[in-house]
Amino acid sequence: MAFIDATQKRDVRKLSGRFLAGVLTLLGIAALIVTADLGFAQDGAAESGRPAHLHAGSCGEETxxxxxxxxxDLSLSGGEVSGQxxxxLVETSFNTVPLSLDALLAEDHAIDIHRSADDIADPIACGEIGGVPxxxxxxxxxxxxxxxxxxxxxxxxxxxEDSTSTFISIFVSDGQSAGGAGAAPRAGSQAATETIEPEVVDISLTExxxxLEPIVPAGLVALDAANDGTMRHSQAIEGDGVDAQLPQSLHPGEAGQFEVALTPGAYTLYCPIGDHRQRGMEIEITVVE
Incomplete structure:
Protein backbone atom coordinates (compact mmCIF):
# COMPACT_ATOMS: atom_id res chain seq x y z
CA MET A 1 0.00 0.00 0.00
CA ALA A 2 1.58 3.30 -1.08
CA PHE A 3 1.14 6.53 0.86
CA ILE A 4 2.84 9.90 1.42
CA ASP A 5 3.90 11.39 4.74
CA ALA A 6 5.53 14.57 6.01
CA THR A 7 9.05 13.13 5.68
CA GLN A 8 8.54 12.47 2.00
CA LYS A 9 7.19 15.97 1.46
CA ARG A 10 10.41 17.34 2.93
CA ASP A 11 12.43 15.10 0.61
CA VAL A 12 10.50 16.33 -2.41
CA ARG A 13 11.23 19.96 -1.46
CA LYS A 14 14.96 19.14 -1.61
CA LEU A 15 14.63 19.06 -5.38
CA SER A 16 15.17 22.68 -6.30
CA GLY A 17 13.30 24.01 -9.31
CA ARG A 18 16.51 24.53 -11.25
CA PHE A 19 17.79 20.99 -10.64
CA LEU A 20 14.51 19.31 -11.52
CA ALA A 21 14.16 21.40 -14.67
CA GLY A 22 17.66 20.37 -15.71
CA VAL A 23 16.94 16.69 -15.23
CA LEU A 24 13.70 16.90 -17.18
CA THR A 25 15.49 18.66 -20.02
CA LEU A 26 18.15 15.95 -20.19
CA LEU A 27 15.45 13.30 -20.35
CA GLY A 28 13.77 14.94 -23.31
CA ILE A 29 10.75 16.62 -21.75
CA ALA A 30 11.70 19.80 -23.57
CA ALA A 31 11.79 17.82 -26.81
CA LEU A 32 8.31 16.53 -26.08
CA ILE A 33 7.05 20.09 -25.80
CA VAL A 34 8.39 20.79 -29.28
CA THR A 35 6.66 17.73 -30.73
CA ALA A 36 3.35 19.05 -29.50
CA ASP A 37 3.53 21.59 -32.37
CA LEU A 38 3.50 18.85 -35.02
CA GLY A 39 -0.25 18.58 -35.06
CA PHE A 40 -0.98 15.18 -33.51
CA ALA A 41 -3.54 14.76 -30.75
CA GLN A 42 -2.07 14.74 -27.27
CA ASP A 43 -3.19 12.15 -24.76
CA GLY A 44 -4.39 13.96 -21.63
CA ALA A 45 -4.35 12.60 -18.12
CA ALA A 46 -6.55 9.59 -17.59
CA GLU A 47 -9.69 10.55 -15.68
CA SER A 48 -9.05 7.90 -13.03
CA GLY A 49 -5.25 8.29 -12.99
CA ARG A 50 -2.44 6.27 -14.54
CA PRO A 51 -1.54 3.06 -12.66
CA ALA A 52 2.10 2.62 -11.64
CA HIS A 53 3.89 -0.39 -10.17
CA LEU A 54 7.24 -1.30 -8.69
CA HIS A 55 8.43 -4.51 -10.37
CA ALA A 56 11.24 -6.97 -10.00
CA GLY A 57 13.36 -7.24 -13.14
CA SER A 58 13.96 -4.66 -15.87
CA CYS A 59 11.87 -2.87 -18.49
CA GLY A 60 10.67 -5.02 -21.36
CA GLU A 61 7.88 -7.46 -22.07
CA GLU A 62 10.13 -10.47 -21.46
CA THR A 63 12.19 -9.07 -18.57
CA ASP A 73 -1.89 6.43 -9.67
CA LEU A 74 -0.28 9.36 -11.46
CA SER A 75 -2.46 12.43 -11.85
CA LEU A 76 -2.31 16.14 -12.55
CA SER A 77 -2.44 18.60 -9.68
CA GLY A 78 -5.85 20.21 -9.24
CA GLY A 79 -6.49 23.91 -9.10
CA GLU A 80 -5.98 26.95 -11.30
CA VAL A 81 -2.98 27.14 -13.64
CA SER A 82 -0.37 29.78 -12.78
CA GLY A 83 2.35 31.16 -15.02
CA GLN A 84 2.61 30.51 -18.74
CA LEU A 89 1.84 19.71 -17.57
CA VAL A 90 3.43 17.07 -15.32
CA GLU A 91 1.63 14.11 -13.76
CA THR A 92 2.91 13.02 -10.35
CA SER A 93 2.76 10.17 -7.86
CA PHE A 94 4.18 10.14 -4.30
CA ASN A 95 4.76 6.87 -2.45
CA THR A 96 6.40 5.07 0.44
CA VAL A 97 7.26 1.40 -0.06
CA PRO A 98 8.36 -0.96 2.78
CA LEU A 99 11.73 -1.78 1.21
CA SER A 100 15.06 -0.09 1.82
CA LEU A 101 16.72 1.79 -1.02
CA ASP A 102 19.74 -0.50 -0.63
CA ALA A 103 17.48 -3.50 -1.25
CA LEU A 104 16.02 -1.91 -4.38
CA LEU A 105 19.52 -1.25 -5.69
CA ALA A 106 20.93 -4.65 -4.72
CA GLU A 107 18.67 -6.52 -7.15
CA ASP A 108 17.02 -5.56 -10.43
CA HIS A 109 13.88 -3.45 -10.00
CA ALA A 110 11.93 -1.14 -12.30
CA ILE A 111 9.04 1.33 -12.20
CA ASP A 112 6.34 0.77 -14.83
CA ILE A 113 3.54 3.22 -15.74
CA HIS A 114 0.37 2.42 -17.69
CA ARG A 115 -2.01 4.59 -19.70
CA SER A 116 -5.10 3.70 -17.63
CA ALA A 117 -6.68 0.92 -15.60
CA ASP A 118 -8.60 -0.11 -18.72
CA ASP A 119 -5.46 -0.12 -20.90
CA ILE A 120 -2.99 -1.95 -18.70
CA ALA A 121 -1.37 -4.21 -21.32
CA ASP A 122 1.10 -1.74 -22.84
CA PRO A 123 3.19 0.50 -20.54
CA ILE A 124 3.66 4.14 -21.52
CA ALA A 125 6.88 4.71 -19.53
CA CYS A 126 9.32 2.54 -17.63
CA GLY A 127 12.64 2.98 -15.84
CA GLU A 128 15.17 0.64 -14.25
CA ILE A 129 16.25 1.58 -10.73
CA GLY A 130 19.95 2.37 -10.68
CA GLY A 131 22.50 5.13 -11.20
CA VAL A 132 24.99 7.29 -9.33
CA PRO A 133 23.62 8.25 -5.88
CA GLU A 161 16.22 7.54 8.15
CA ASP A 162 15.80 4.07 9.67
CA SER A 163 16.57 2.40 6.29
CA THR A 164 13.36 0.35 6.37
CA SER A 165 11.47 2.06 3.55
CA THR A 166 11.93 4.13 0.40
CA PHE A 167 10.15 7.30 -0.69
CA ILE A 168 9.40 7.27 -4.43
CA SER A 169 8.30 10.44 -6.23
CA ILE A 170 7.36 10.09 -9.91
CA PHE A 171 7.11 12.86 -12.54
CA VAL A 172 6.04 12.25 -16.17
CA SER A 173 4.82 14.41 -19.05
CA ASP A 174 3.78 14.05 -22.67
CA GLY A 175 4.43 17.72 -23.41
CA GLN A 176 0.77 18.76 -23.28
CA SER A 177 0.25 22.24 -21.90
CA ALA A 178 -2.60 23.77 -19.93
CA GLY A 179 -3.81 25.22 -23.22
CA GLY A 180 -3.78 21.80 -24.87
CA ALA A 181 -0.72 22.39 -27.08
CA GLY A 182 2.99 23.08 -26.99
CA ALA A 183 4.79 26.38 -26.85
CA ALA A 184 3.43 29.06 -29.19
CA PRO A 185 5.67 30.50 -31.94
CA ARG A 186 7.68 33.57 -31.00
CA ALA A 187 6.33 36.88 -32.25
CA GLY A 188 7.98 37.87 -35.52
CA SER A 189 8.89 34.31 -36.50
CA GLN A 190 7.77 32.89 -39.84
CA ALA A 191 5.41 30.48 -38.05
CA ALA A 192 3.79 33.40 -36.23
CA THR A 193 3.30 35.54 -39.35
CA GLU A 194 2.64 32.96 -42.07
CA THR A 195 0.63 29.77 -41.96
CA ILE A 196 1.47 27.07 -44.50
CA GLU A 197 -1.36 24.62 -44.99
CA PRO A 198 -0.04 21.08 -45.47
CA GLU A 199 -1.32 18.63 -48.06
CA VAL A 200 -3.24 15.99 -46.09
CA VAL A 201 -2.57 12.38 -47.10
CA ASP A 202 -5.06 9.85 -45.72
CA ILE A 203 -3.59 6.49 -44.69
CA SER A 204 -5.42 3.34 -43.60
CA LEU A 205 -3.57 0.80 -41.42
CA THR A 206 -4.78 -2.80 -41.23
CA GLU A 207 -3.27 -6.25 -40.78
CA LEU A 212 -2.93 5.29 -49.49
CA GLU A 213 -2.54 7.06 -52.83
CA PRO A 214 0.98 6.19 -54.08
CA ILE A 215 1.58 9.59 -55.72
CA VAL A 216 2.04 12.50 -53.31
CA PRO A 217 2.76 16.17 -54.17
CA ALA A 218 6.01 17.70 -52.93
CA GLY A 219 5.98 20.20 -50.09
CA LEU A 220 4.64 20.18 -46.55
CA VAL A 221 2.61 16.99 -46.11
CA ALA A 222 0.43 15.90 -43.19
CA LEU A 223 0.37 12.11 -42.97
CA ASP A 224 -3.02 11.30 -41.41
CA ALA A 225 -2.98 7.65 -40.34
CA ALA A 226 -6.09 5.79 -39.13
CA ASN A 227 -5.88 2.39 -37.48
CA ASP A 228 -8.64 0.42 -39.20
CA GLY A 229 -7.25 -2.89 -37.96
CA THR A 230 -7.76 -4.96 -34.85
CA MET A 231 -4.40 -4.44 -33.12
CA ARG A 232 -2.00 -1.61 -32.28
CA HIS A 233 -0.16 0.04 -35.23
CA SER A 234 1.81 3.19 -35.98
CA GLN A 235 3.20 5.04 -39.00
CA ALA A 236 6.72 5.99 -40.10
CA ILE A 237 8.34 7.34 -43.27
CA GLU A 238 11.92 7.21 -44.53
CA GLY A 239 13.83 8.23 -47.63
CA ASP A 240 15.73 11.15 -49.19
CA GLY A 241 16.98 12.42 -45.84
CA VAL A 242 13.60 12.01 -44.12
CA ASP A 243 13.21 9.73 -41.09
CA ALA A 244 10.08 10.55 -39.09
CA GLN A 245 7.18 8.80 -37.42
CA LEU A 246 4.13 9.24 -35.23
CA PRO A 247 5.27 9.86 -31.64
CA GLN A 248 2.63 7.45 -30.35
CA SER A 249 1.10 4.13 -31.32
CA LEU A 250 -2.52 3.90 -32.43
CA HIS A 251 -4.99 1.51 -30.88
CA PRO A 252 -7.82 0.15 -33.07
CA GLY A 253 -10.11 2.99 -34.10
CA GLU A 254 -7.60 5.73 -33.26
CA ALA A 255 -5.96 8.17 -35.69
CA GLY A 256 -2.85 10.33 -35.58
CA GLN A 257 -1.15 12.89 -37.79
CA PHE A 258 2.36 14.23 -38.23
CA GLU A 259 3.88 16.63 -40.75
CA VAL A 260 6.96 16.21 -42.95
CA ALA A 261 8.50 18.28 -45.74
CA LEU A 262 8.96 16.07 -48.80
CA THR A 263 11.02 16.77 -51.91
CA PRO A 264 10.53 14.86 -55.18
CA GLY A 265 11.72 11.27 -54.95
CA ALA A 266 10.87 7.83 -53.56
CA TYR A 267 9.90 7.25 -49.93
CA THR A 268 8.91 4.22 -47.88
CA LEU A 269 6.04 4.22 -45.39
CA TYR A 270 5.93 1.42 -42.83
CA CYS A 271 4.63 0.37 -39.42
CA PRO A 272 7.53 0.52 -36.89
CA ILE A 273 5.90 -1.71 -34.27
CA GLY A 274 7.41 -5.17 -33.74
CA ASP A 275 7.60 -7.26 -36.91
CA HIS A 276 4.70 -5.48 -38.62
CA ARG A 277 6.97 -4.13 -41.36
CA GLN A 278 8.32 -7.58 -42.13
CA ARG A 279 4.77 -8.94 -42.27
CA GLY A 280 3.77 -6.61 -45.08
CA MET A 281 3.04 -3.20 -43.56
CA GLU A 282 5.35 -1.33 -45.93
CA ILE A 283 4.62 0.65 -49.09
CA GLU A 284 6.64 2.87 -51.42
CA ILE A 285 5.29 6.23 -52.54
CA THR A 286 6.51 8.68 -55.15
CA VAL A 287 6.66 12.41 -54.42
CA VAL A 288 6.33 14.65 -57.47
CA GLU A 289 6.35 18.39 -58.15
Missing amino acids: LGVVVAALT PSAA EPDGSVIIGLKEQNQSGFAGIAYLSGS WDID
Whole structure:
Protein backbone atom coordinates (compact mmCIF):
# COMPACT_ATOMS: atom_id res chain seq x y z
CA MET A 1 0.00 0.00 0.00
CA ALA A 2 1.58 3.30 -1.08
CA PHE A 3 1.14 6.53 0.86
CA ILE A 4 2.84 9.90 1.42
CA ASP A 5 3.90 11.39 4.74
CA ALA A 6 5.53 14.57 6.01
CA THR A 7 9.05 13.13 5.68
CA GLN A 8 8.54 12.47 2.00
CA LYS A 9 7.19 15.97 1.46
CA ARG A 10 10.41 17.34 2.93
CA ASP A 11 12.43 15.10 0.61
CA VAL A 12 10.50 16.33 -2.41
CA ARG A 13 11.23 19.96 -1.46
CA LYS A 14 14.96 19.14 -1.61
CA LEU A 15 14.63 19.06 -5.38
CA SER A 16 15.17 22.68 -6.30
CA GLY A 17 13.30 24.01 -9.31
CA ARG A 18 16.51 24.53 -11.25
CA PHE A 19 17.79 20.99 -10.64
CA LEU A 20 14.51 19.31 -11.52
CA ALA A 21 14.16 21.40 -14.67
CA GLY A 22 17.66 20.37 -15.71
CA VAL A 23 16.94 16.69 -15.23
CA LEU A 24 13.70 16.90 -17.18
CA THR A 25 15.49 18.66 -20.02
CA LEU A 26 18.15 15.95 -20.19
CA LEU A 27 15.45 13.30 -20.35
CA GLY A 28 13.77 14.94 -23.31
CA ILE A 29 10.75 16.62 -21.75
CA ALA A 30 11.70 19.80 -23.57
CA ALA A 31 11.79 17.82 -26.81
CA LEU A 32 8.31 16.53 -26.08
CA ILE A 33 7.05 20.09 -25.80
CA VAL A 34 8.39 20.79 -29.28
CA THR A 35 6.66 17.73 -30.73
CA ALA A 36 3.35 19.05 -29.50
CA ASP A 37 3.53 21.59 -32.37
CA LEU A 38 3.50 18.85 -35.02
CA GLY A 39 -0.25 18.58 -35.06
CA PHE A 40 -0.98 15.18 -33.51
CA ALA A 41 -3.54 14.76 -30.75
CA GLN A 42 -2.07 14.74 -27.27
CA ASP A 43 -3.19 12.15 -24.76
CA GLY A 44 -4.39 13.96 -21.63
CA ALA A 45 -4.35 12.60 -18.12
CA ALA A 46 -6.55 9.59 -17.59
CA GLU A 47 -9.69 10.55 -15.68
CA SER A 48 -9.05 7.90 -13.03
CA GLY A 49 -5.25 8.29 -12.99
CA ARG A 50 -2.44 6.27 -14.54
CA PRO A 51 -1.54 3.06 -12.66
CA ALA A 52 2.10 2.62 -11.64
CA HIS A 53 3.89 -0.39 -10.17
CA LEU A 54 7.24 -1.30 -8.69
CA HIS A 55 8.43 -4.51 -10.37
CA ALA A 56 11.24 -6.97 -10.00
CA GLY A 57 13.36 -7.24 -13.14
CA SER A 58 13.96 -4.66 -15.87
CA CYS A 59 11.87 -2.87 -18.49
CA GLY A 60 10.67 -5.02 -21.36
CA GLU A 61 7.88 -7.46 -22.07
CA GLU A 62 10.13 -10.47 -21.46
CA THR A 63 12.19 -9.07 -18.57
CA LEU A 64 9.69 -7.21 -16.37
CA GLY A 65 9.02 -9.42 -13.35
CA VAL A 66 6.40 -9.66 -10.64
CA VAL A 67 4.82 -6.62 -8.99
CA VAL A 68 6.65 -5.84 -5.76
CA ALA A 69 4.41 -2.92 -4.78
CA ALA A 70 1.45 -1.07 -6.27
CA LEU A 71 2.14 2.68 -6.39
CA THR A 72 -0.41 5.49 -6.30
CA ASP A 73 -1.89 6.43 -9.67
CA LEU A 74 -0.28 9.36 -11.46
CA SER A 75 -2.46 12.43 -11.85
CA LEU A 76 -2.31 16.14 -12.55
CA SER A 77 -2.44 18.60 -9.68
CA GLY A 78 -5.85 20.21 -9.24
CA GLY A 79 -6.49 23.91 -9.10
CA GLU A 80 -5.98 26.95 -11.30
CA VAL A 81 -2.98 27.14 -13.64
CA SER A 82 -0.37 29.78 -12.78
CA GLY A 83 2.35 31.16 -15.02
CA GLN A 84 2.61 30.51 -18.74
CA PRO A 85 -0.28 28.51 -20.24
CA SER A 86 2.18 26.90 -22.69
CA ALA A 87 4.12 25.22 -19.85
CA ALA A 88 4.09 21.43 -20.11
CA LEU A 89 1.84 19.71 -17.57
CA VAL A 90 3.43 17.07 -15.32
CA GLU A 91 1.63 14.11 -13.76
CA THR A 92 2.91 13.02 -10.35
CA SER A 93 2.76 10.17 -7.86
CA PHE A 94 4.18 10.14 -4.30
CA ASN A 95 4.76 6.87 -2.45
CA THR A 96 6.40 5.07 0.44
CA VAL A 97 7.26 1.40 -0.06
CA PRO A 98 8.36 -0.96 2.78
CA LEU A 99 11.73 -1.78 1.21
CA SER A 100 15.06 -0.09 1.82
CA LEU A 101 16.72 1.79 -1.02
CA ASP A 102 19.74 -0.50 -0.63
CA ALA A 103 17.48 -3.50 -1.25
CA LEU A 104 16.02 -1.91 -4.38
CA LEU A 105 19.52 -1.25 -5.69
CA ALA A 106 20.93 -4.65 -4.72
CA GLU A 107 18.67 -6.52 -7.15
CA ASP A 108 17.02 -5.56 -10.43
CA HIS A 109 13.88 -3.45 -10.00
CA ALA A 110 11.93 -1.14 -12.30
CA ILE A 111 9.04 1.33 -12.20
CA ASP A 112 6.34 0.77 -14.83
CA ILE A 113 3.54 3.22 -15.74
CA HIS A 114 0.37 2.42 -17.69
CA ARG A 115 -2.01 4.59 -19.70
CA SER A 116 -5.10 3.70 -17.63
CA ALA A 117 -6.68 0.92 -15.60
CA ASP A 118 -8.60 -0.11 -18.72
CA ASP A 119 -5.46 -0.12 -20.90
CA ILE A 120 -2.99 -1.95 -18.70
CA ALA A 121 -1.37 -4.21 -21.32
CA ASP A 122 1.10 -1.74 -22.84
CA PRO A 123 3.19 0.50 -20.54
CA ILE A 124 3.66 4.14 -21.52
CA ALA A 125 6.88 4.71 -19.53
CA CYS A 126 9.32 2.54 -17.63
CA GLY A 127 12.64 2.98 -15.84
CA GLU A 128 15.17 0.64 -14.25
CA ILE A 129 16.25 1.58 -10.73
CA GLY A 130 19.95 2.37 -10.68
CA GLY A 131 22.50 5.13 -11.20
CA VAL A 132 24.99 7.29 -9.33
CA PRO A 133 23.62 8.25 -5.88
CA GLU A 134 23.36 11.91 -4.93
CA PRO A 135 25.45 13.14 -1.94
CA ASP A 136 22.46 12.50 0.36
CA GLY A 137 22.15 8.92 -0.91
CA SER A 138 19.07 9.50 -3.05
CA VAL A 139 18.85 8.20 -6.61
CA ILE A 140 17.16 9.82 -9.61
CA ILE A 141 16.21 7.52 -12.50
CA GLY A 142 14.91 8.19 -15.97
CA LEU A 143 11.52 6.88 -17.05
CA LYS A 144 11.84 6.07 -20.72
CA GLU A 145 9.08 6.24 -23.29
CA GLN A 146 7.43 2.91 -24.08
CA ASN A 147 5.28 1.88 -27.06
CA GLN A 148 5.64 5.32 -28.69
CA SER A 149 3.39 6.81 -26.02
CA GLY A 150 4.98 10.27 -26.00
CA PHE A 151 5.45 10.07 -22.21
CA ALA A 152 8.79 10.29 -20.38
CA GLY A 153 10.01 11.56 -17.03
CA ILE A 154 11.95 10.80 -13.86
CA ALA A 155 11.53 9.14 -10.48
CA TYR A 156 13.24 10.37 -7.29
CA LEU A 157 14.03 7.69 -4.69
CA SER A 158 15.29 8.38 -1.17
CA GLY A 159 15.67 6.07 1.79
CA SER A 160 14.04 6.62 5.17
CA GLU A 161 16.22 7.54 8.15
CA ASP A 162 15.80 4.07 9.67
CA SER A 163 16.57 2.40 6.29
CA THR A 164 13.36 0.35 6.37
CA SER A 165 11.47 2.06 3.55
CA THR A 166 11.93 4.13 0.40
CA PHE A 167 10.15 7.30 -0.69
CA ILE A 168 9.40 7.27 -4.43
CA SER A 169 8.30 10.44 -6.23
CA ILE A 170 7.36 10.09 -9.91
CA PHE A 171 7.11 12.86 -12.54
CA VAL A 172 6.04 12.25 -16.17
CA SER A 173 4.82 14.41 -19.05
CA ASP A 174 3.78 14.05 -22.67
CA GLY A 175 4.43 17.72 -23.41
CA GLN A 176 0.77 18.76 -23.28
CA SER A 177 0.25 22.24 -21.90
CA ALA A 178 -2.60 23.77 -19.93
CA GLY A 179 -3.81 25.22 -23.22
CA GLY A 180 -3.78 21.80 -24.87
CA ALA A 181 -0.72 22.39 -27.08
CA GLY A 182 2.99 23.08 -26.99
CA ALA A 183 4.79 26.38 -26.85
CA ALA A 184 3.43 29.06 -29.19
CA PRO A 185 5.67 30.50 -31.94
CA ARG A 186 7.68 33.57 -31.00
CA ALA A 187 6.33 36.88 -32.25
CA GLY A 188 7.98 37.87 -35.52
CA SER A 189 8.89 34.31 -36.50
CA GLN A 190 7.77 32.89 -39.84
CA ALA A 191 5.41 30.48 -38.05
CA ALA A 192 3.79 33.40 -36.23
CA THR A 193 3.30 35.54 -39.35
CA GLU A 194 2.64 32.96 -42.07
CA THR A 195 0.63 29.77 -41.96
CA ILE A 196 1.47 27.07 -44.50
CA GLU A 197 -1.36 24.62 -44.99
CA PRO A 198 -0.04 21.08 -45.47
CA GLU A 199 -1.32 18.63 -48.06
CA VAL A 200 -3.24 15.99 -46.09
CA VAL A 201 -2.57 12.38 -47.10
CA ASP A 202 -5.06 9.85 -45.72
CA ILE A 203 -3.59 6.49 -44.69
CA SER A 204 -5.42 3.34 -43.60
CA LEU A 205 -3.57 0.80 -41.42
CA THR A 206 -4.78 -2.80 -41.23
CA GLU A 207 -3.27 -6.25 -40.78
CA TRP A 208 -0.99 -6.41 -42.76
CA ASP A 209 -1.38 -3.55 -45.18
CA ILE A 210 -0.92 0.20 -45.60
CA ASP A 211 -3.38 1.80 -48.00
CA LEU A 212 -2.93 5.29 -49.49
CA GLU A 213 -2.54 7.06 -52.83
CA PRO A 214 0.98 6.19 -54.08
CA ILE A 215 1.58 9.59 -55.72
CA VAL A 216 2.04 12.50 -53.31
CA PRO A 217 2.76 16.17 -54.17
CA ALA A 218 6.01 17.70 -52.93
CA GLY A 219 5.98 20.20 -50.09
CA LEU A 220 4.64 20.18 -46.55
CA VAL A 221 2.61 16.99 -46.11
CA ALA A 222 0.43 15.90 -43.19
CA LEU A 223 0.37 12.11 -42.97
CA ASP A 224 -3.02 11.30 -41.41
CA ALA A 225 -2.98 7.65 -40.34
CA ALA A 226 -6.09 5.79 -39.13
CA ASN A 227 -5.88 2.39 -37.48
CA ASP A 228 -8.64 0.42 -39.20
CA GLY A 229 -7.25 -2.89 -37.96
CA THR A 230 -7.76 -4.96 -34.85
CA MET A 231 -4.40 -4.44 -33.12
CA ARG A 232 -2.00 -1.61 -32.28
CA HIS A 233 -0.16 0.04 -35.23
CA SER A 234 1.81 3.19 -35.98
CA GLN A 235 3.20 5.04 -39.00
CA ALA A 236 6.72 5.99 -40.10
CA ILE A 237 8.34 7.34 -43.27
CA GLU A 238 11.92 7.21 -44.53
CA GLY A 239 13.83 8.23 -47.63
CA ASP A 240 15.73 11.15 -49.19
CA GLY A 241 16.98 12.42 -45.84
CA VAL A 242 13.60 12.01 -44.12
CA ASP A 243 13.21 9.73 -41.09
CA ALA A 244 10.08 10.55 -39.09
CA GLN A 245 7.18 8.80 -37.42
CA LEU A 246 4.13 9.24 -35.23
CA PRO A 247 5.27 9.86 -31.64
CA GLN A 248 2.63 7.45 -30.35
CA SER A 249 1.10 4.13 -31.32
CA LEU A 250 -2.52 3.90 -32.43
CA HIS A 251 -4.99 1.51 -30.88
CA PRO A 252 -7.82 0.15 -33.07
CA GLY A 253 -10.11 2.99 -34.10
CA GLU A 254 -7.60 5.73 -33.26
CA ALA A 255 -5.96 8.17 -35.69
CA GLY A 256 -2.85 10.33 -35.58
CA GLN A 257 -1.15 12.89 -37.79
CA PHE A 258 2.36 14.23 -38.23
CA GLU A 259 3.88 16.63 -40.75
CA VAL A 260 6.96 16.21 -42.95
CA ALA A 261 8.50 18.28 -45.74
CA LEU A 262 8.96 16.07 -48.80
CA THR A 263 11.02 16.77 -51.91
CA PRO A 264 10.53 14.86 -55.18
CA GLY A 265 11.72 11.27 -54.95
CA ALA A 266 10.87 7.83 -53.56
CA TYR A 267 9.90 7.25 -49.93
CA THR A 268 8.91 4.22 -47.88
CA LEU A 269 6.04 4.22 -45.39
CA TYR A 270 5.93 1.42 -42.83
CA CYS A 271 4.63 0.37 -39.42
CA PRO A 272 7.53 0.52 -36.89
CA ILE A 273 5.90 -1.71 -34.27
CA GLY A 274 7.41 -5.17 -33.74
CA ASP A 275 7.60 -7.26 -36.91
CA HIS A 276 4.70 -5.48 -38.62
CA ARG A 277 6.97 -4.13 -41.36
CA GLN A 278 8.32 -7.58 -42.13
CA ARG A 279 4.77 -8.94 -42.27
CA GLY A 280 3.77 -6.61 -45.08
CA MET A 281 3.04 -3.20 -43.56
CA GLU A 282 5.35 -1.33 -45.93
CA ILE A 283 4.62 0.65 -49.09
CA GLU A 284 6.64 2.87 -51.42
CA ILE A 285 5.29 6.23 -52.54
CA THR A 286 6.51 8.68 -55.15
CA VAL A 287 6.66 12.41 -54.42
CA VAL A 288 6.33 14.65 -57.47
CA GLU A 289 6.35 18.39 -58.15
